[in-house]
Amino acid sequence: MRKILVITVITIALILLGIVSVGASTKKHKKVVADFDAAATYKSKCVSCHGAKADKKFDATKADDDLVQVILKGKKAEKPPNMPEYESKGITADQAKALVTLMKSLKA
């Protein structure tokens, strides 16, 4: 009789452990998805026009908020190419801010 009790307790403990570890790994996955990799985005989407050191078409002395707006809404240059707008491509204001911070640090 005691053996059955011990087995039951161990089984329940293992099930609970399983639930906890599945929960933990889901959380970790969500965090990875939420983390925005500004450096990788810059390399893949922006470096061709702005250069590896953000030294082209980028004035680091301008206010962050203005620069963020240009990323979100785009900007027509005097002659092409224009600055594309990235809001509709899924860049959020927070992500644009991270890109501005990155570009300023690249240029520094």
Ligand code: HEC
């Ligand atoms: C097709 C070329 C091109 C691409 C790609 C591009 N940009 Fe631009 N960007 C421009 C041009 C051109 C301007 C300047 C427009 C003007 O003021 O004449 C500009 C302006 C900006 C500005 C404002 C700079 C200032 O001094 O006012 C920021 C910030 C910026 N881009 C960030 C980005 C980021 C971040 C990406 C990638 C997600 C990106 N750009 C991709 C061409 C590009």
